Amino acid sequence: MKNRYAQTALLLLIPLYLLAQPKLSTDFTVTTAAPFPVIDAGSKEYFSDGTYVVSVKTRAQKVTIQKFSIDGMKEVTRKEYTEWPPYLKVQSVMKMKGKLYYIYASYDKKGKFNTIYSREINTDDLSLGAEIMLFKSEKKIIPSGGTGGVGFMGMAIGGTMIKVFKSFDESKILLCYRNAPKERDDRINFDVLGFHVFDANLEKQWGGNIKMPYTEKVMNNLAYGIDKDGNAYMLAYITEKKNFELFSISESQELTTHELDVEGSLFFKKMNLYENADGNLVVAGLYSNGLDFKMSWTGSSTYSYNVNGIVQYTMTKDGNVLSTNDIEFPIELINMYKSARAKASNERRESKGKAGISDLQMREIVTNEDGSTIFLAEQHYSKRVYSGKSTKTYYYFADMVITKIDKDGKVVWQKKVPKSQMGMTGKGGMGVAYVKGKDSHYLLYLDNVKNADIPLSKVPAQHRDGRGGFLTAYKINDASGEVEKHTIFDVTNVKDMQAYQFKTTRIFEVKDNVFMVEVYIKGKQDSMIKMELNQ
Incomplete structure (x- = not known):
């Protein structure tokens, strides 16, 4: 009798289970690869030539290079390299003019200096070229440090010491770093x-140390940034003057300053600087009309960037500003997905010119061949909660703005x-x-199953990091801006395969309208998932 009741209860639950499963997008064909042995590594980079994917993975003194067939969906080969200078730290894996380079740093404890090297990766047989020393620092290079976000010179934080910039035509690259300060007092x-x-070809054009004209x-x-002629540029805000200056550094290693005729009352966290096809410099980023001062219930305080819009300056290389584009966020955009209380507050702030989107951070700036530009920004912030003697940190990744x-x-x-x-272990599998x-443009992220079939006008339920989720994509038409939402797959059941670890940082494009992502599937195995947009 008990078995009969159990069977009846199970049959009653089946329709509820089926109703809970969202309808997956028919616009994507999903394929999984044969599993292959996992490679534990803190740094994982992926590169595609349309036929094969080459991944470069670094853990301590071991570098593993893999080759993966896109059509065959299987690992072809892998090679491990363990002979490196002491205290190896990968700085960049970079593709230039069809060549792949591994750029890394070594540290001399006795001499207290760093040496930066490069080796070319042969993408056919995965062999490494000869080690080439790019330069030695006079002092110890200061890492950007931390575990996420943006630090010195816009560096991706996590121990990286060198920041790499390419010219728009990929003919030149600039490596930047900060030497250990002579004085601890920044005044x-x-x-x-x-x-x-x-x-x-990583042939050195020029290089050296440049002393800044102002105190820290x-x-x-x-x-x-860098231009096609090999000149380096730097944008700085001078607080005592309340203005912006463009620094230019040529092969002579002389620094020239140019005071810019731009609004000095705006606040920026980070900007992008690059040369356009016309040979002028473009500076772009998110701006705030002011900083918000926030006080928590514990008594601690912090400044918050309430982002009011996007600004773009076009200037000559000697700092003559040719045009300024101030793209202020309209109140209708700011109020989307906000509560009635938040909307009322924004309306009051709008009357003072201060309405904006809090904690918005620039993720991508892409310049197209026709001269148009795409800006992608994402809300990201963290909160610390004190409970007794313990402290918990919650990380949030929220709405996105694409322009x-x-x-x-x-x-x-x-x-x-x-x-x-929301999650509690840093970025985890969150973000875009x-x-x-x-x-089209695709914004891919993990979402709560409850949001699969809701309209774009509705506020979504919160996704908790580490609790499964559905890979979701916003598809934005490049010409019209029309938005479509696609639920691609359930990470707990991708063609009968469960992804136990999923990170959006491992999603990459392999060719037009074909994406791949590497996932951990337990049993010390990884797999690849291919997502192909049906034509």
């Missing part, structure tokens, strides 16, 4: 920054799309992966 310390320029306390370093402007700086379209993620397709 009297003048930073000494390293600038080294190379061509596409009064300088806010915002952006760095397209034409070559003249006019807005073609601007969209705010909802997302709600941006992939540029042939005619």
Whole structure:
């Protein structure tokens, strides 16, 4: 009798289970690969030539290079390399003019200096070229440190010491770093920054240390870049003057300053600086009209960036500003997915010119061949909660704003799309992966199953990191800005395979409208998942 009741209860639950399963998008074909032995590594980079994927993975003194067949969906080969200089730290795995380079640092404890090397990776047989010394630092290079976010010179934080910038035509690269300060007091310390320029074959053009013209306390370093002629540039905000200056450094290693005729009352966390096809410099980023001062219930305080919009400056290489595009967020965009209380507050702030989107951070700036530009920004913040003697930190990744402007700086379209993620182990599997397709832009992220079938106008339920989730994509048409939402797969059941570890940082494009992601499936095995947009 008990078995009969159990069977009846199970039959009653089946329809509920089926109703809970969202309808997966028919626009994508999903394929899984044969499992292969896992490689534990803190740094994982992926590169595709349309036929094969080459991954480069670094853990301590071991570098593993894998080759993977895109059509065959299987690992072809792998090679391990363990003979490296002491205290290996990967700085960049970089593709230039079809060649793949592994750039890394070594540290001399006795001499207290760093040496930066490169080795070319042969993508056919996965062999490594000869070790080439790029340069030695005069002092110890200061790592950016931390476990996430953006630090000195816009570096991706996590121990990276060197930041790499490419010219728009990929003919030159700039390696930047900060030397250990001479003085600990930033009121009297003048930073000494390293600038080294190379061509596409990593042949050195020039390089050396440049002393900054202002003390560390009064300088806010915002952006760095390089042009096709090998000249380096730096944008800084000078707090004592309340203005912006462009620094240019040529092969002579002389620093020239140019005071910019731009609004000095704006606040920036980070900017992007690059040369455009016309040979002028473009500086772009998110801006705030002011900083919000927030006090927590524990008595601690912090400043918050309430982002009011996007600004883009076009200037000559000697700092003559040719145009300024101030793309202020409209109140209608700011209020999307907000509570009635938050909307009322924003309306009051709007009357004072202070309404904005809190904790918005720039993720991507992409310049298209026609001169138009795509800006992708994502809300990200963290909170500390004190409970007795313990402290817990919660990490949040929320709504995204994507904007397209034409070559003249006019807005073609601007969209705010909802997302709600929370976790307690740093970024984890949260955040957004941006992939540029042939005619569309894709924003991929993990979402709560409850959000699969809700309209774009509705506030989504929160996704908890580490609790499964559905890989979801916003598809934005490049021409019209039309938004579609696609639920691609359930990470706990991808063609009968469960992904126990899923990170959006491991999503990459292999060719037009084909994406892949590497996942951990337990049993000390990894697998690849391919997502192909049906034509």
